[in-house]
Amino acid sequence: SLQKIKQKGTLVVGMSADYPPYEFTTKEHGKTKYVGFEVSLVKQFAKDIGVKLVIKNMDFDSLLVALETGKIDVIASGMNITNERKKSVDFSDTYYSGDSYFLINKSDKDKLVSAKSFNGKT
Ligand code: ARG
Numbered sequence: 001s002l003q004k005i006k007q008k009g010t011l012v013v014g015m016s017a018d019y020p021p022y023e024f025t026t027k028e029h030g031k032t033k034y035v036g037f038e039v040s041l042v043k044q045f046a047k048d049i050g051v052k053l054v055i056k057n058m059d060f061d062s063l064l065v066a067l068e069t070g071k072i073d074v075i076a077s078g079m080n081i082t083n084e085r086k087k088s089v090d091f092s093d094t095y096y097s098g099d100s101y102f103l104i105n106k107s108d109k110d111k112l113v114s115a116k117s118f119n120g121k122t
Contacts, residue, residue, distance in 0.1 A: 002049070005073055011046045011053050014072035015039075016060035022078035025057075038076040041095070064088060 005011050015038065017023045023036035034055050046053035056072055063079070066072045067089055081091050104112050111117060 005051060006049060009051050011042070011049070011051050012056060012071075012073045013042045013053065014056045014058060014063050014066050014075050015077040016063065017055075017057045018060075019078050023076065037096070038078065042074070042076050 015023045015034075017025050017034055017036070017039075019036075021036055022038045023034060025032050026035050027033070034057070039055070042055075043053055056066070058066060060077060060079075063072075063075045063077055064085065067075055075089070079085070081094075085091070
């Protein structure tokens, strides 16, 4: 529970950091860093509730069991809602629907019609 998380002072988030732009790793000065928009999201969330963030990187297939057995507090891993998963875990509200768009200038709309149009030969 949120109260327990505040008591222990850490939010333990499980993710499979192999899924850009949601969560992935970069190397900075030889150190592995977790990045991606869900990483930013959970960092801010930990900050908001005033606890330290601990990220546990694991196989995507291990996440649900880790949550059920209390090894992690939350999963943030680009995991979609399915009826099967809903049987064992409680999903938050949707914060990213995947329904996002690139925008181009209107005058280019006949030139840039598909990803192929961007191959340098428009
Ligand atoms: N969106 C897919 C699902 O819910 C795949 C998510 C994979 N995520 C990851 N961090 N590797 O099953």
